[in-house]
Structures are given as structure tokens and as C-alpha cells.
Amino acid sequence: DVVMTQSPLSLSVTLGQPASISCRSTQGLVYSDGNTYLHWFQQRPGHSPRRLIYKVSNRDSGVPDRFSGSGSGTDFTLRISSVEAEDVGIYYCMQGTHWPFAFGGGTKVEIK
Amino acid sequence: QVQLQESGPGLVKPSETLSLTCTVSGDSMKTNYWSWIRQPPGKGLEYIGYISHNGDINHNPSLKGRATISLDTSNNQFYLKLSSVTAADTAIYYCTRTARLLDFWGHGALVTVSS
Numbered sequence: 694d695v696v697m698t699q700s701p702l703s704l705s706v707t708l709g710q711p712a713s714i715s716c717r718s719t720q721g722l723v724y725s726d727g728n729t730y731l732h733w734f735q736q737r738p739g740h741s742p743r744r745l746i747y748k749v750s751n752r753d754s755g756v757p758d759r760f761s762g763s764g765s766g767t768d769f770t771l772r773i774s775s776v777e778a779e780d781v782g783i784y785y786c787m788q789g790t791h792w793p794f795a796f797g798g799g800t801k802v803e804i805k
Numbered sequence: 806q807v808q809l810q811e812s813g814p815g816l817v818k819p820s821e822t823l824s825l826t827c828t829v830s831g832d833s834m835k836t837n838y839w840s841w842i843r844q845p846p847g848k849g850l851e852y853i854g855y856i857s858h859n860g861d862i863n864h865n866p867s868l869k870g871r872a873t874i875s876l877d878t879s880n881n882q883f884y885l886k887l888s889s890v891t892a893a894d895t896a897i898y899y900c901t902r903t904a905r906l907l908d909f910w911g912h913g914a915l916v917t918v919s920s
Contacts, residue, residue, distance in 0.1 A: 732907065747908070787850075789906060793865045795852060796849060799850075
């Protein structure tokens with residue numbers, strides 16, 4: 694099975710400062726259709742997860758442009774260019790390429 | 806707008822079968838895949854499985870054959886059954902749209918396994 698490893702486990706960020714979360718997979722995530730099914734989800738306290746970024750770098754509708762995704766192969770990154778108070782929560786990467794699909798362990802983002 | 810709503814008993818006894826329903830609105834179940842995800846309290850997300858209307862079904866092997874996902878397109882619902890539950894199956898269960906993309910999520914249903 695593909696294992697997704699996120700780092701760091703937690704991040705304490707000053708408002709207005711950037712933040713970066715890493716996600717590594719144990720296998721490459723390019724599917725036979727040419728797509729890389731690596732996504733990022735945000736889970737605010739008390740809420741269900743919400744997809745922010747799909748297929749590595751595509752922002753979902755309504756997601757602020759301070760969120761961006763990048764990467765290829767087995768190494769992926771979610772960046773927040775300028776953290777705001779509403780960004781507090783847990784962020785998960787997920788691979789939808791190899792069955793069983795799997796999530797990373799999560800990265801908790803809090804405000805310093 | 807696509808909406809998903811989980812429903813089912815909030816308490817299940819150990820060794821019994823957990824049964825949940827996801828009701829979909831704003832989309833036809835014949836045009837997508839549909840999935841179940843769970844999250845034990847205070848822990849991360851686990852992918853349970855997915856289903857499509859044409860019979861493509863997959864359950865996570867980690868559940869050792871205890872999970873069964875089915876759907877009823879006439880009612881715009883899909884279902885999860887998890888047999889022989891233990892306390893380790895206590896979790897918030899989410900239904901979602903698509904298998905690989907998980908673009909829309911329900912609010913989740915907390916199921917506690919306890920006698």
C-alpha cells in the first residue's frame with residue numbers, strides 16, 4: 694500500500710507569515726490516465742474536511758489564492774502565502790491514484 | 806449545489822452491524838462514484854471504499870471484509886454496512902462524492918460502538 698507522510702505534524706505561524714506543508718508518498722502518483730491524484734484538504738475545528746487543491750495544483754472554487762499546491766513524483770507541497778486566522782485547522786494530503794487510496798496523517802496549523 | 810447527508814444510528818453494540826445511509830441531492834448518482842471515509846475521534850482520515858452505479862465497488866482491505874457499500878439510484882442514496890464492530894470502529898463517518906477526487910462531503914455522522 695502507498696503510505697502518505699506529512700511534515701511537520703504541527704505548525705505555529707504568525708499572522709501574515711507564510712506556511713508550508715510537505716507530503717511524501719512511497720510510490721509515484723501518476724495514474725494511467727496521466728493525472729496525478731494528489732489533493733489537499735482543510736479541516737477546520739468541528740467541521741468536515743473541505744478540498745482546497747486537487748490534482749497537485751488546482752485550486753477549488755472559492756479557495757483564496759494564498760493557497761497553492763506544487764510537486765511531482767513522490768514529493769508535494771501545500772503553501773499558504775500569508776496565513777490568516779481562518780486558516781487554523783488540520784491539513785491532509787490524499788492520494789487517489791493507487792488502491793487503497795490514502796490520506797496523510799495531517800498537519801495542525803495554529804496561530805502563534 | 807451538490808449536498809450529501811449521512812444518517813443512521815449513533816450507537817451500535819459491539820459485534821453488531823453498523824448501518825449508515827447517505828442521501829444525495831443536486832446530482833444524479835448515475836454520473837459519479839460515491840465514497841465513505843471515516844475519522845476516529847481526534848485522529849486522521851481513513852478511506853473505507855467507493856461504489857459506482859455500474860457496479861464498480863472497492864472496499865479497503867484494512868477492514869478485512871467487514872465493509873459493504875451499496876447504492877439505490879432510484880432513491881438517490883448509498884449505504885455502508887460494517888459488520889462485527891468493535892470500539893475501534895467508533896468514528897465520524899463521512900460520505901463523499903467521487904472516488905479519486907472527493908469534491909463534496911457530508912457533515913458526518915458520529916457512530917459510537919459501546920454496550
